[in-house]
Amino acid sequence: MVEVKVDAVRVNLMGSHRVVVLKDLDSNRYLPIWIGQPEADAITIHLTGSRVVRPLTHDLIVNIIRDMGAEVRHVLVSELRDDTFYARIIIVNREGKEVSIDARPSDAVAIAVRVSCSIFVEDDIMAQHGQEPEEEGATVADDDLGAFKDFLGTLDTDDLDKT
Amino acid sequence: MIEVKIESIRVSLMSPNQVVILREVEGERRLPIFIGKSEGDAITFKLNEDIAPRPLTHDLAVDIMAELGVQLKHVVIHELRRQHFFAAIIYNVNNVEMRLDARPSDAMALAVRVNCPIYVEEAVMDEAGVIPSQEHDAQRDLGAFDDFISSLDLGDLNDSDQDETLR
Numbered sequence: 001m002v003e004v005k006v007d008a009v010r011v012n013l014m015g016s017h018r019v020v021v022l023k024d025l026d027s028n029r030y031l032p033i034w035i036g037q038p039e040a041d042a043i044t045i046h047l048t049g050s051r052v053v054r055p056l057t058h059d060l061i062v063n064i065i066r067d068m069g070a071e072v073r074h075v076l077v078s079e080l081r082d083d084t085f086y087a088r089i090i091i092v093n094r095e096g097k098e099v100s101i102d103a104r105p106s107d108a109v110a111i112a113v114r115v116s117c118s119i120f121v122e123d124d125i126m127a128q129h130g131q132e133p134e135e136e137g138a139t140v141a142d143d144d145l146g147a148f149k150d151f152l153g154t155l156d157t158d159d160l161d162k163t
Numbered sequence: 164m165i166e167v168k169i170e171s172i173r174v175s176l177m178s179p180n181q182v183v184i185l186r187e188v189e190g191e192r193r194l195p196i197f198i199g200k201s202e203g204d205a206i207t208f209k210l211n212e213d214i215a216p217r218p219l220t221h222d223l224a225v226d227i228m229a230e231l232g233v234q235l236k237h238v239v240i241h242e243l244r245r246q247h248f249f250a251a252i253i254y255n256v257n258n259v260e261m262r263l264d265a266r267p268s269d270a271m272a273l274a275v276r277v278n279c280p281i282y283v284e285e286a287v288m289d290e291a292g293v294i295p296s297q298e299h300d301a302q303r304d305l306g307a308f309d310d311f312i313s314s315l316d317l318g319d320l321n322d323s324d325q326d327e328t329l330r
Binding site: 038039042053055056057058060064065067068070084086089091093099103104107 | 200201202216217218220221223224226227228230231232233247249252256261263264265266269272
């Protein structure tokens, strides 16, 4: 298992879906997961410290767990099957027994940020689907500018002084 | 406490919110409560007996309660303050009754999943309950139309000057 943190929640301007980006704490790998808008809101509202007048659904879940004398130990993005990520929420109940509950990653993350517990991703998921961004500050290779150069070559700059 | 059932969930064309209409089990009064879209969807989804491929947030809440031995007894909408309804979920743990603050939408979304009763405090129903007007009070519904008809001067219909101006 690799530990991750929520790096960003991104908005797709063309649709109602959001992307939560999880960053590997020990490397430069990022795992993007598509999630629904209400769940994305549930994560961002808490992370941005927005105060809500009434408990949201994930607040209610956390309150139930606390009221039961139980504790969320961690959450885990455990599996990727048919293009769907699966997660588990690991809770230690009042008697100290560990229970593992099936959840969507979005709900698991929304709960994790509320109880400040660790978020893990299974190694093979991060290995196969983690993405490394391009080096920051890297110079743009000449090849990448090819199309732009071709375009510049087609311009007849002599025209500029006419009229 | 008055037991209610969810009679309908309506969408508003003017806002993203939805309205849940609760109806007294033993009476005629309805209590309309505005809720958010995602909570409205969570209730409708379950009432339509749709099956989600993955647990929705309220399904997760129910799964967690089951794993922790929480038995939901009922939910109650107990207060109306500054145009906000307040609810609570009441559950049993080892025969001890516990109570947690919740929004009415979450309380109802949980109630429909575990089939527990939904209650409204008398004071809330007294203040915000409405009795729908009789649906077949045709005479009254047509009142404005009647008034309009009688205001028309049908003698004008054959007046040629009038025809001229209309042309």
